[in-house]
Amino acid sequence: MRKKLNAAKCRPLLVSVLAILFGFVAGSLLLLASGADPLECYLYLFQGGVSTTTRIFNTLANAIPLIFTGLSITFAYKTGLFNIGATGQMMIAGLASVVTALSLNAPRAVLLPAVVLAGLLAGALWGGFQGFLRSRFNVNEVVSGIMMNWIAHWTVYYIVSDFFRSATMVTESRTIPDAASLRAAWLCGLTGSSSFNYGFFLALAAVAAVHFILRYTVTGYHMKAVGFSPEAAEYGGIHIKKNTIQAMAIAGALAGLAGVSYYCGYSASIRIGVQPSQGFDGIAVALLGNLSPAGVVFAAVFFAVLQTGKGYMNAMVHVAPEIADTILAIIIYFAAISKLVDLYFNRIAVWLRSRKRRTNAGKGAGQE
Secondary structure, eight states: OHHHHHHHHHHHHHHHHHHHHHHHHHHHHHHHHTTOOHHHHHHHHHHHHHSSHHHHHHHHHHHHHHHHHHHHHHHHHHTTOOOTTHHHHHHHHHHHHHHHHHHOOOOHHHHHHHHHHHHHHHHHHHHHHHHHHHHHHOOOHHHHHHHHHHHHHHHHHHHHHHHSBOSSOTTBBOOOOGGGOSOOHHHHHHTTSOOOOTHHHHHHHHHHHHHHHHHHOHHHHHHHHHHHOHHHHHHTTOOHHHHHHHHHHHHHHHHHHHHHHIIIIIOSSOBSSOOOTHHHHHHHHHHHTTTOHHHHHHHHHHHHHHHHHHHHHHHHHOOOTHHHHHHHHHHHHHHHTHHHHHHHHHHHHHHHHHHHHHHHHHHHHHHO
């Protein structure tokens, strides 16, 4: 029994490793077709992400919003929902944070927590409204999420362009003050002038919080029960509508923190007409991380390494950086079909057990 449990725990890790290997094999074929050496290209790809202190911490900085959006997708999935609206939640949270930073004149000890809280609440309200539409009017959260992504897009466009536009760049807001930024001088000096910021520590705290909520709290148990079987949960006295709204609000808050870390940490302003890719990339991160909070961290860092290193690979061997994007897409594809891989594992396990039983039966008959 213990061996079976250990095998079940190792299977998700094996699926992710296989997805990554298949992605690199497919990428190798593309590189060979373009006349490049795959090993040399992959060497430069990873050197671009981890070869120096500055590159390492820039990679971690790129991973911050991916961790938050991956957690958002994971939390929603665990509660039976699919949060495709993380992009809109990021934008509306980024807008709330930037507006707070530009409007509130306060010392850093007050302004920075206010900026983070504004983004968190904005994301929670945006996600919670999608949960309300699902619970009250049975509007599928995928449909409402896509629609609300565009509502957030145009809300940012009009508010920034009309009230907070930069004097030098018409496509972005004014730069937030240093007191409102998640960056810090001591972190900049320690990490080789990278874009690493306090958002990384917030992300790790969010990982621990999500794990704790889902595993050790009654609220988490209720939300998972609703996601697993709404009928059984309702029969057991669990309020389905309340838990649906609550789950989407928490997912929205996590995506909101991604917006805060991106617009007030990695960047220092918010651009109009541009939707952050991290909202959709979070789906891939969650899948590759096997929809677990700890797995999301490693998947986000891996994605960030490839995203950071592809430019260096292009500069060193003159290979199109889109090949790195193709590798990521193939990895996502194989991670998404992990259920199919599990099915084949189950079939192999059943075949091995039946063969072992036949062998043992044959030995018993021979001894008789």
